[in-house]
Amino acid sequence: MAECIFCQIAKKEMPASIVYEDEQCLVFMDIFPIKEGHTLVIPKTHGAFLHELDDALREHLFKVANAVLLAQRTAGITLDGANLLVNDGKAANQHVPHVHIHVLPREHGDIAKVAWTFLTRMLNFFGKDKKRAKLDQLARNISQHLPEKL
Numbered sequence: 019m020a021e022c023i024f025c026q027i028a029k030k031e032m033p034a035s036i037v038y039e040d041e042q043c044l045v046f047m048d049i050f051p052i053k054e055g056h057t058l059v060i061p062k063t064h065g066a067f068l069h070e071l072d073d074a075l076r077e078h079l080f081k082v083a084n085a086v087l088l089a090q091r092t093a094g095i096t097l098d099g100a101n102l103l104v105n106d107g108k109a110a111n112q113h114v115p116h117v118h119i120h121v122l123p124r125e126h127g128d129i130a131k132v133a134w135t136f137l138t139r140m141l142n143f144f145g146k147d148k149k150r151a152k153l154d155q156l157a158r159n160i161s162q163h164l165p166e167k168l
Contacts, residue, residue: 024116028062035153037086037160040168042078045086045121047153052122053131055095055156059083059119066115068106082168083119089163090123095156097123 026032027046034046037057048056059082065071071079080102087100103120105112 022064022114022116024058024060024114024118025064028060033150035150035157037089037157038082038164038168040082042075043082045082047157048120049153052120053124053128055090055093055097055121055123055160057086057090057121057160059086059121061117065117066107066112068104068117071117079117079119083121085164085168086121086160089160090121092163093159095123095160096125098126099124 023032027034028044034044036044036046038045041062043059043061045057045059048058059079061071061075061079063071063075068076083102087102090097090100101120101122101124103122104117105120106117108115
């Protein structure tokens with residue numbers, strides 16, 4: 019699907035701050051992060067809905083998302099918890115019709131800020147993107163804390 023921005027990122031036709039890549043998936047920093055360290059885990063093959071992926075690929079995506087979460091913890095990103103989010107379809111606030119898992123670091127007391135950001139995203143207002151250099155640095159930092167084999 020040529021017009022899908024996540025497919026373009028997976029094919030390296032669009033820039034991204036890449037945290038991890040293997041034959042099946044790609045992990046990169048969200049350009050409009052809700053919190054510092056917010057990453058996206060996508061399959062390299064296009065699927066708009068989670069049920070369109072086979073069981074093994076869905077399992078792999080969540081395995082990678084969990085590894086990213088653990089790497090965020092050891093990379094020094096402030097988090098007391100996390101959200102692993104899948105917005106499955108437009109009615110569920112999926113803005114890019116390509117399966118993706120948000121790995122979102124959370125900390126105690128951030129509910130108002132996170133709720134405000136979720137609300138603005140639901141209204142399709144994303145605010146300012148983060149600077150590429152900062153995202154690249156975060157991507158490298160998280161990547162260095164991933165296990166060698168996933």
